[in-house]
Amino acid sequence: MIPIKFFNPQEKQELLKHLKEQFGVNEIPWNLAKWGKERIIILPKEISKKEIESIDDAGRVENIGLYFAKEDIDGVRLSIEGSNLLKNQITKNIFEMDEKQLKNWMLGQQLDVPTEKRGFLVMKYKDDFLGTGKASENRITNFVPKSRRLKSKEI
Amino acid sequence: MRKNYEPKPLFLERMKELLGKDFDSYLEILKKEPVRSLRCNTLKISPESLKKRLEEKGWKIKIPFEDFPEIMIVDSDLLPGELGRALEHVLGYYYIQEIASMLPVLILNPKPNEKVLDLCAAPGSKTTQIGARMENSGILIANEVKFGRLKVLSSNLERCGVINAVITRKDGIALCKKFEKQNYFFDKILLDAPCSGEGTIRSVPKGLEMWNAKTIQNLSKLQKSLIASAISILKPKGELVYSTCTHAPEENEEVIDFALRNFYVKVEKINLPVKTRQGITNWKEKSYSPNVKLSCRIYPQDADTEGFFIAKIKKTK
Numbered sequence: 002m003i004p005i006k007f008f009n010p011q012e013k014q015e016l017l018k019h020l021k022e023q024f025g026v027n028e029i030p031w032n033l034a035k036w037g038k039e040r041i042i043i044l045p046k047e048i049s050k051k052e053i054e055s056i057d058d059a060g061r062v063e064n065i066g067l068y069f070a071k072e073d074i075d076g077v078r079l080s081i082e083g084s085n086l087l088k089n090q091i092t093k094n095i096f097e098m099d100e101k102q103l104k105n106w107m108l109g110q111q112l113d114v115p116t117e118k119r120g121f122l123v124m125k126y127k128d129d130f131l132g133t134g135k136a137s138e139n140r141i142t143n144f145v146p147k148s149r150r151l152k153s154k155e156i
Numbered sequence: 157m158r159k160n161y162e163p164k165p166l167f168l169e170r171m172k173e174l175l176g177k178d179f180d181s182y183l184e185i186l187k188k189e190p191v192r193s194l195r196c197n198t199l200k201i202s203p204e205s206l207k208k209r210l211e212e213k214g215w216k217i218k219i220p221f222e223d224f225p226e227i228m229i230v231d232s233d234l235l236p237g238e239l240g241r242a243l244e245h246v247l248g249y250y251y252i253q254e255i256a257s258m259l260p261v262l263i264l265n266p267k268p269n270e271k272v273l274d275l276c277a278a279p280g281s282k283t284t285q286i287g288a289r290m291e292n293s294g295i296l297i298a299n300e301v302k303f304g305r306l307k308v309l310s311s312n313l314e315r316c317g318v319i320n321a322v323i324t325r326k327d328g329i330a331l332c333k334k335f336e337k338q339n340y341f342f343d344k345i346l347l348d349a350p351c352s353g354e355g356t357i358r359s360v361p362k363g364l365e366m367w368n369a370k371t372i373q374n375l376s377k378l379q380k381s382l383i384a385s386a387i388s389i390l391k392p393k394g395e396l397v398y399s400t401c402t403h404a405p406e407e408n409e410e411v412i413d414f415a416l417r418n419f420y421v422k423v424e425k426i427n428l429p430v431k432t433r434q435g436i437t438n439w440k441e442k443s444y445s446p447n448v449k450l451s452c453r454i455y456p457q458d459a460d461t462e463g464f465f466i467a468k469i470k471k472t473k
Contacts (some may be wrong), residue, residue: 031319047269052295054341065322067317
């Protein structure tokens, strides 16, 4: 049995409401589903629950769609891909990094900067959207997974 | 040779038989460093923007094929691992991929909204290329039987922002049987079959140490079973691209010949943007269907790539 639960329209609206409040997002043009307890994935509209069940019946489904976001007690945390896919819609709570901060961020380090904000911020460097960080008084906590980090500052 | 390895005499003998007067130029190209190539991930960035970004880093970028601007060659001296360390790579703006390995998907030509199966998908170079061509719509089933290779497949699909992929883990033959039972059919299938890898020795000379003729025979049997199973779940007029990164005719023309003799399929002519040679119709004491000539052999000395074999099959009934 695959650990997937598709969002119903109400759940999708609820998520959209959070994303609108947090980042100004107006539309999520994909199917949404929860994989496990926290991970929210997106799929194209052609991939329905029924379709996935047929595929799982034929071959063990190991992964589906794209990791988009995680639900957190303080809001919705967009993944790197989630922030990139929504980049044309994100209008607020953006933290623009300089080159040094970008390197530290992509190495997985927290940024020791006062933000005057609390909660989730979308991290941006020039045109690149690099996921979300959690701002507290004097720092931004990093959620870049190990698999997506730079291995050295030489980029 | 570029690195220390000893080709086995039987391997050399077979290559000499395949290549005739071109055998020496084949040996010569193996000494040369492979070209550094990458594929722009058009799900995330346009080829023009990527080229500009990479040139701003000081890299010299060439676009070798006008019709495929996503294919790029990095014509600069880079530090070891520099291509993989770049931010643009980490963000999935490009995939490091050998040019010959990009060709099967150009031939498969997957389109948005189709149902496509990549039967032997890991590590995901061709799967991510298919995803890009499908523009993230339709269904792309990426199957991989080896558990250890699923992680790299998943992580490459994620890095490249592919949303329409479903990863399955099952033996390819068993998977096709199940799909057939369910009447679940595909518009297009890529069968980039497990092979003896003779074509990759320029990049991975170590591969020659593992080469042996018995493996080729065993792989040939597996490849025939895989192609038979895959054909059974193609829609009528559906298309299958069969590819390997080996030169061994037992794993190439013999497999296509097997498909032609046993199923309602035809081989279609393909055009590639690199120099290719037609499939052979005689090898050792065997003769293959003349239509096998429509498949393509890619040799390193012809195209300055790795070696590959590609054939496109269409289901006629």
